[in-house]
Amino acid sequence: MTIVEKILSSHSGKAVYAGELTIVSVDGIMASDTTAPYAIKSFQSMDGKTLWDSEKCTFVIDHASPAPTEKIANLHKFMRDFAIEQNIRVFDIGEGICHQLIVEKDLVKPGQVFIGADSHTCTYGALNAFSTGVGSSDLAAVMLTGKIWLKVPETIKVTYKGTLPDGVVAKDLILALGKILGIDGATYQTIEFHGEVVEKLSLSNRMTMANMVIEMGAKAGIFTPIGLDLPYEWTATYADDNAKYSREIEIDVSNMTSKISMPNSPDNVFDIAEAVGTPIQYAFIGTCTNGRLDDLQQAAEILRGEKIASSVRLLIAPASKNVFIEAIKDGTAQILMEAGATFLPSGCGPCVGTHLGVPGDDETVISAGNRNFRGRMGNPNAKVYLSSPAVVAKSALKGEISAL
Amino acid sequence: MTFVYGDNIDTDRIIAGKYTKTLDMNTLVEHVLEDLDPTFKNKVQQGDYLVGGYNFGCGSSREQAPIALKLSGVSVVLAKSFARIFFRNAINIGLPVLEIQNHDIESGDEIKVDLLTGEVKNITKSKSYFAAPMPKVMIDILKEGGLANYLKKYGDYQL
């Protein structure tokens, strides 16, 4: 059995294999301010009165937070009111990005099934768990029943081997895979991550990679439990030696260089050299992909004692308040601010184009985020490149896309 | 009428994130597909078909994407393949979606869709295509007009 077959079997009460439809019990759910209001409406139109288990539900106000308009303020209020009525945990403005908080607060654990009304819910596969994103109605149905129907996905096994060259990081590893699989190369499937390279990665790095499997259409991206270091007792789920995979991919990282995704699709990936010299006006570090402490530290390493180009604005939105506090404590935030960065409240920030830093027409952005679809950051006439936080910092310093 | 678009039409292009922060779903219609095809919202009429290539609806989990299409009048979305979350969301809000891997429908082709058999007739080209079969639970949800009605009726999932 693959890891996903094992986890879904343990939540179905019977052995299930790829291709089978099954109803699974759910260990945790989450919705953000983009999806919760409609999920609540949907729950009510299902005649829902009380949640199946409010302790297992979390709401996060992160996507347009704090509220930029009256309309959005009222949606937030609607969420809070419902949460109070139903006794649902809320992480309010400034607490951080939903996916960061769910992991940081131990609201998902290895071996669990977690359903979130946000496509990047796949991030928790970093924890050797099954997690996937759904829309508001599917989430409302879990709020009501505690269950969801799923087709057990086939699995693509990806093995990273070799020795990571200096400066090549998790973001490059996942962009490289995106290039191989393409934007729909893993649709309806799970990606299982294996190999000596990923076994050495931190939880934060594993999250960066699991986060972006949706950019290949995958339902989930699950890491080997090997090398996973957690501060509590947990049970590992391994794939069997004879597990059946739909495809096996081996990636040798020894000669890899930094990667960059060019506009307008995350799978439009090239070696950084192909983009070097492209002038930029706007650099962004943050998001559920690359807004954690180690990401900010890597940027600070580049910008220590330096000043970003005068033609560039550098915005930073830490993935959570906790990350922000740590970055203040260890001096990272100060280094970045002295270099010219502007800090935004913890949350999604400009990632989704609702507020807080929309690019202008014909401007070029380099972002540490996960998506660069046309219009993603709020303006279809801007171009967005995606890369690692260090490359973003270096590019902000030089005023043009730069290699490390 | 049949509107035909290409591969990888993502949810940001169906309805941009900046328009999704509302519970008044009718406001979505104003902006549906606005960047991809600014003429769509004025031309589309109740019962029209939307046809895509591969990976239709990739990207975000926003249910506003199929809702915007449905409220604008689209009666069925056909595509060579769908992104997983969009496919579920469309069924859950009662918008039929048919996956037809080998279609060659072009703008202007007159088509006729039989949801029960999954047969799509291209009258202009005098040929037929057949949709990949859907799981029973999805058909049941569609029959009830969406997941809300389905759960109101059954209270729980029936496999």
Ligand code: SF4
């Ligand atoms: S940071 Fe961006 S990708 Fe992550 S949850 Fe927020 S909007 Fe989505």
